Amino acid sequence: MASSPVPAPGRPSGPPTARPSAAPTGSYAPGHPPSGSYSSGHLSGYTLGAGLALPRSARPAELPSVHGALLCVALPALAVCAEHGQLTGEGPEGVYAAGRRLLSRCVLRVAGREPVALQGRMVGVDKAVFLGALRVPGEPGPDPGLAVERTRSADGTERITLRSAATRTLRIPVEIALGTDLADLGAVASGRPSPELPASVHGTGLRWTGSDGRSAAVTADPPPTDSLAAAGVLRWEAELAPGAVFTIHLRVRGESAARPAAPHGGGTGRPGGHLLSDARAEGDDARPGELLRWSVEDLRTLLQRDPAHPADVHLAAGVPWRCGPVTAEALWAARMALPLGTRLAATTLRALGRTQLSGGGPESGRIPGPLRDAGPHLPPRCTGVEATLAFPVVLAEARRWGLPPADLDELLPVAERCLDWLRRAIAGSCFVPDPGPAGPWRAETQAHAHRAALLGADLLDGCGRPGGDALRDGARTLRERFRREFWLEDRAGGRPAVARTPDGRTRAELGGWAAHLLDTGLLGGGRYAPGLLDKTQTEQVARLLGTPALDSGWGLRGLGVKEPGYNPFGHRSGAVRVHETAVAVAGLAAAGQEREAASLLRGLLDAAETFAHRLPEMYAGEQRTAGGRPVPHPAACRPAAAAAAGAVHSLLALAGIRPDVPGGSVSVHPLPSAPLGAIRLSGLVVAGEPFAVRVGRLGLGMVEEAAEGLQLGV
Numbered sequence: 001m002a003s004s005p006v007p008a009p010g011r012p013s014g015p016p017t018a019r020p021s022a023a024p025t026g027s028y029a030p031g032h033p034p035s036g037s038y039s040s041g042h043l044s045g046y047t048l049g050a051g052l053a054l055p056r057s058a059r060p061a062e063l064p065s066v067h068g069a070l071l072c073v074a075l076p077a078l079a080v081c082a083e084h085g086q087l088t089g090e091g092p093e094g095v096y097a098a099g100r101r102l103l104s105r106c107v108l109r110v111a112g113r114e115p116v117a118l119q120g121r122m123v124g125v126d127k128a129v130f131l132g133a134l135r136v137p138g139e140p141g142p143d144p145g146l147a148v149e150r151t152r153s154a155d156g157t158e159r160i161t162l163r164s165a166a167t168r169t170l171r172i173p174v175e176i177a178l179g180t181d182l183a184d185l186g187a188v189a190s191g192r193p194s195p196e197l198p199a200s201v202h203g204t205g206l207r208w209t210g211s212d213g214r215s216a217a218v219t220a221d222p223p224p225t226d227s228l229a230a231a232g233v234l235r236w237e238a239e240l241a242p243g244a245v246f247t248i249h250l251r252v253r254g255e256s257a258a259r260p261a262a263p264h265g266g267g268t269g270r271p272g273g274h275l276l277s278d279a280r281a282e283g284d285d286a287r288p289g290e291l292l293r294w295s296v297e298d299l300r301t302l303l304q305r306d307p308a309h310p311a312d313v314h315l316a317a318g319v320p321w322r323c324g325p326v327t328a329e330a331l332w333a334a335r336m337a338l339p340l341g342t343r344l345a346a347t348t349l350r351a352l353g354r355t356q357l358s359g360g361g362p363e364s365g366r367i368p369g370p371l372r373d374a375g376p377h378l379p380p381r382c383t384g385v386e387a388t389l390a391f392p393v394v395l396a397e398a399r400r401w402g403l404p405p406a407d408l409d410e411l412l413p414v415a416e417r418c419l420d421w422l423r424r425a426i427a428g429s430c431f432v433p434d435p436g437p438a439g440p441w442r443a444e445t446q447a448h449a450h451r452a453a454l455l456g457a458d459l460l461d462g463c464g465r466p467g468g469d470a471l472r473d474g475a476r477t478l479r480e481r482f483r484r485e486f487w488l489e490d491r492a493g494g495r496p497a498v499a500r501t502p503d504g505r506t507r508a509e510l511g512g513w514a515a516h517l518l519d520t521g522l523l524g525g526g527r528y529a530p531g532l533l534d535k536t537q538t539e540q541v542a543r544l545l546g547t548p549a550l551d552s553g554w555g556l557r558g559l560g561v562k563e564p565g566y567n568p569f570g571h572r573s574g575a576v577r578v579h580e581t582a583v584a585v586a587g588l589a590a591a592g593q594e595r596e597a598a599s600l601l602r603g604l605l606d607a608a609e610t611f612a613h614r615l616p617e618m619y620a621g622e623q624r625t626a627g628g629r630p631v632p633h634p635a636a637c638r639p640a641a642a643a644a645a646g647a648v649h650s651l652l653a654l655a656g657i658r659p660d661v662p663g664g665s666v667s668v669h670p671l672p673s674a675p676l677g678a679i680r681l682s683g684l685v686v687a688g689e690p691f692a693v694r695v696g697r698l699g700l701g702m703v704e705e706a707a708e709g710l711q712l713g714v
Helices: 185-189 287-301 328-336 343-353 383-401 405-425 443-462 468-485 512-518 535-545 578-590 594-610 641-652
Strands: 070-074 077-081 094-097 100-103 105-110 116-124 127-134 146-153 158-164 170-179 199-202 205-209 215-221 226-228 233-240 245-255 280-283 303-306 309-315 433-436 439-442 657-660 665-668 679-686 689-695 701-705 711-713
Touching: 070 116, 070 127, 070 146, 070 287, 077 127, 077 146, 094 245, 100 185, 100 215, 100 245, 105 146, 105 158, 158 170, 158 233, 170 205, 170 245, 233 245, 280 287, 287 303, 287 594, 287 641, 309 328, 309 343, 328 343, 328 383, 328 578, 328 641, 343 383, 343 405, 383 405, 383 433, 383 443, 383 657, 405 443, 405 468, 439 443, 443 468, 443 512, 512 535, 512 578, 535 578, 535 594, 578 594, 578 641, 594 641, 641 679, 657 679, 665 689, 665 701, 679 701
Parallel strands: 665 711
Antiparallel strands: 070 077, 077 094, 094 100, 105 170, 116 127, 127 146, 146 158, 158 245, 170 233, 199 205, 205 215, 215 245, 226 233, 280 679, 303 309, 433 439, 657 665, 679 689, 689 701
């Protein structure tokens, strides 16, 4: 089938709703600007269903780069630190609580000089250590006689230790210059921070108060000898005998005019780590163990409470720019984290379910969400459509992993309303338009819709609810039309179209989005649902995903290098997105396309090693070369929920765990070639109980630990 171009991206588009349900991507909601963006031209002239137009939105300022920063995270607390350890007030540096910068400057001087920075490193997801040294005046030789160690936590708590190796007693002045602008993280992201506020002496430290009544204070122990508010300086006279230490403890605290804040910036405390299990990996290759450990810790540190419903917890999309309300990405991350337990999926589904649109209109049952950039060839997509289609899928798979009946009963009505919306959406054309009724029809959205229909039907059947047959019929029709109308034949074996318009025009640009066509979803009995593609088409997509045009050697590119508009740094036009690579690894493994799955998995694992096993949400799609390293993306979040959960998802593909707790069974289907050698995965959760599996060097799997009563299969 020949392809013809669709209109340029500036054509009218918008979300299919009668009113804006969330800020569009181009605007920064306070404290959580998005990673994607688009120009106001994408929305120009588009009118929503009831005649209301989305507000225009200019492209945001360039995000400050954080790829080289050390990020200490324990949401809602966050510290962004340069490797030298000083907080200079430049760019995004500082200590934040609930999206507000409490401290932007914290500069240490000893005897009037800044220590020589030697090393900065993370010692946990929420803590960093910085080492420096100073030469003591009057001491012979070039060797430093004073060592300086600073340990800073996400909430701004800091311990500064001076250790003397001098041969005589030292009496030296120590001073710390402090300051803050109390800027909102959104203002910092857009390059609009406020000037520093004047300080006042407060107890054993300093305090700053903004025009809105918010304030921040730093207290010190031991109390300083002098507190100079005008200069923002605390000063001590330290006396150190040979081998002695002098230690200062700093504590940062924020308050609002309405209610004093907790030390971490929130009134409800940190969510408990028990939501996610202590998964472990050990085997011939040590790197999966490190990647799994850091990924689980990153997921834990990204947990945040729903302010209106503190008992419910969801993942922030990423730090530092995307710590806002629950998103579709949080739902996908919760799905990929199901092997760590079902509680996160339940609380995330509950938080999203409360936003579901009600009433009797055409949008009833849809979950609202903002628009997100879709690359250079298509208008923005609606994340609300994505979340609506993901909801029944995540609930259905959580049930297979052992979701408690009480959670299932509570969430099932929301899933039914999502499925009702889906039935109405495909009733006419058989395809789901995205972002609005005028389309386009995106292949990725059809993959989400097809998966939702089949897993939704399975969910309804399993819960004794009607409607399953109608959903399967709709999925069958969608599948048949997709194979006819979205597959573009060519001499190389063909390829799927990325999108079609209702009048039949196609876009043929190939990218990482095609991985979603292989993600079919888990049914009962350890079976995967049928996919949108037939066997021949599936094999061809696997081959395409494994070509150098898409496989960068570090992961899957968002857009092939030979496609028009390719940009190795483009979020949807060439960068490697970890989530998409993880979807490809698992989908290829499930489809039996082991060579391509293993290649992408090895590339992702190699990339993770260069990022100290803490994967960012994306990095440049530059081709891997001998001795090279993946190039960071300057605006990428790190840690990011979908990246951390994607790492878990990719590693679990090695074992191919397929639970069916309602059916009383669990089976494993490991990659036969065992591409990473022998590996043991433990600390997982199936049916609410510990689960462990071992895969040998010959690719044979063995379940070593499982809930009593589960029938085991390989």
